[in-house]
Amino acid sequence: xxxxxxxxxxxxxxxxxxxxxxxxxxxxxxxxxxxxxxxxxxxxxxxxxxxxxxxxxxxxxxxxxxxxxxxxxxxxxxxxxxxxxxxxxxxxxxxxxxxxxxxxxxxxxxxxxxxxxxxxxxxxxxxxxxxxxxxxxxxxxxxxxxxxxxxxxxxxxxxxxxxxxxxxxxxxxxxxxxxxxxxxxxxxxxxxxxxxxxxxxxxxxxxxxxxxxxxxxxxxxxxxxxxxxxxxxxxxxxxxxxxxxxxxxxxxxxxxxxxxxxxxxxxxxxxxxxxxxxxxxxxxxxxxxxxxxxxxxx
Numbered sequence: 001x002x003x004x005x006x007x008x009x010x011x012x013x014x015x016x017x018x019x020x021x022x023x024x025x026x027x028x029x030x031x032x033x034x035x036x037x038x039x040x041x042x043x044x045x046x047x048x049x050x051x052x053x054x055x056x057x058x059x060x061x062x063x064x065x066x067x068x069x070x071x072x073x074x075x076x077x078x079x080x081x082x083x084x085x086x087x088x089x090x091x092x093x094x095x096x097x098x099x100x101x102x103x104x105x106x107x108x109x110x111x112x113x114x115x116x117x118x119x120x121x122x123x124x125x126x127x128x129x130x131x132x133x134x135x136x137x138x139x140x141x142x143x144x145x146x147x148x149x150x151x152x153x154x155x156x157x158x159x160x161x162x163x164x165x166x167x168x169x170x171x172x173x174x175x176x177x178x179x180x181x182x183x184x185x186x187x188x189x190x191x192x193x194x195x196x197x198x199x200x201x202x203x204x205x206x207x208x209x210x211x212x213x214x215x216x217x218x219x220x221x222x223x224x225x226x227x228x229x230x231x232x233x234x235x236x237x238x239x240x241x242x243x244x245x246x247x248x249x250x251x252x253x254x255x256x257x258x259x260x261x262x263x264x265x266x267x268x269x270x271x272x273x274x275x276x277x278x279x280x281x282x283x284x285x286x287x288x289x290x291x292x293x294x295x296x297x298x
Contacts, residue, residue, distance in 0.1 A: 026236065026295035027226075028278075030217030032288050036208045037183055041198035042176035043067050050179070050194045052205060058181040064205075065179035067198055072177065076170040083163040090156045093149045100145060104138040111135050185209040213284045215249065215294045218275040221258070226298045227251060227278060235282050238293040245287060249280040249296065 050065035058064060111131040117123035189206040192198065215235050219227060228251065235249035258274040280296055282288065 025297075027223065027298045028217040028219050029238075029293060029295045030215050032213050032237070032282075032290060032292045032294055033216055034208050034210060034213045034290060035183065035185075036188065036206060037185075038206045039179070039182060039204050041067065041179075041200055041202045041204055043072075043173060044199045045069075045071075045177065045197070047192060047194055047196050047198050050192065050196075050204075052187050052190060054187050054190050056187045058185065058187060058207060060181055060184040062181050063178050064181055065194075067177040067179065069174055069177045072170055072174045076167060076174065079163050079167040079170060083160050083167065086156050086160040086163065090153050091149045093146065093153065096149060097142060097145055100138065100142050104135065104142055107131070107134045107138050179204060181207055183207060183209055184211070208290065210286075210290075211284055213282050213288050213290070214252070215280040215282060215296060217278055217280065217294075217296050219278055220275055223298070224254075224276060227254060229254060231298070233280060234297045235280055236295045236297075237288050238295060244295070247282045247285075247288075249282045251278060252281045253279040 045068035048066045048068055052058065052064045111128075111134070114123055114128040114131040118125060118128045185207045187205055188208050191203045191205060198204070231251045233249045233251060235247045236244040237247065238244055255277040258276055260274060288294075
């Protein structure tokens with residue numbers, strides 16, 4: 001009898017131990033991902049320099065390559081000379097109307113003198129009429145010349161502005177010949193080499209921000225009440241063979257729509273058909289790799 005009781009106790013202990021070992025140490029699992037950017041060529045031409053290697057850390061804004069700029073530099077010089085030509089062709093309005101103004105001033109003095117003579121009876125009315133007519137003609141000529149010179153100046157200014165815009169476009173194209181890193185990160189893949197011919201839109205390299213990674217996990221509707229954006233959580237990177245490393249994480253995004261449980265994802269409720277994706281930001285210490293499995297506790 002004692003033997004049977006002992007066997008039963010041992011069996012119960014074994015079952016409890018098994019249940020304890022089967023208890024999950026996480027609320028959800030997922031894989032680590034990050035922000036990846038595929039940088040493409042923005043200009044067409046031969047790649048004159050491209051000094052990066054896969055796995056290399058690059059700072060945001062650092063130049064990593066250069067596409068041939070010779071033709072664009074020549075075009076920029078040509079447009080600059082054209083603009084300078086238009087500027088030099090602008091008339092000096094004051095100088096060109098100075099002579100006509102002088103004639104008008106002389107005619108106005110003659111007009112005033114003739115008017116005085118007519119009042120004094122020393123000249124006839126025709127002399128005054130001629131003086132008045134001369135002043136009127138010169139005034140109209142001056143107005144016409146000012147208008148013509150103004151139109152010419154405006155036309156040349158418009159052409160100069162157009163070439164200025166064209167030059168700005170060329171300078172922008174020159175800037176795009178300089179291949180720079182859009183973010184700070186690690187070069188994941190390199191698609192071209194120095195000497196290759198680049199065309200607009202051709203992928204050059206892929207870079208990823210490995211300092212800040214995200215665990216993309218899935219939770220059930222029952223877990224939604226436990227999770228909110230901005231919440232601090234515990235994240236574990238899974239290296240296999242029960243090797244895990246703990247990190248502090250922050251929930252940055254919760255999907256607004258449910259989806260069917262991905263086959264490769266485990267949730268706290270294995271019977272769940274619909275789940276919600278969440279992204280948890282983790283500061284990487286260099287040990288987390290993309291695609292690695294991770295776990296999270298809320």
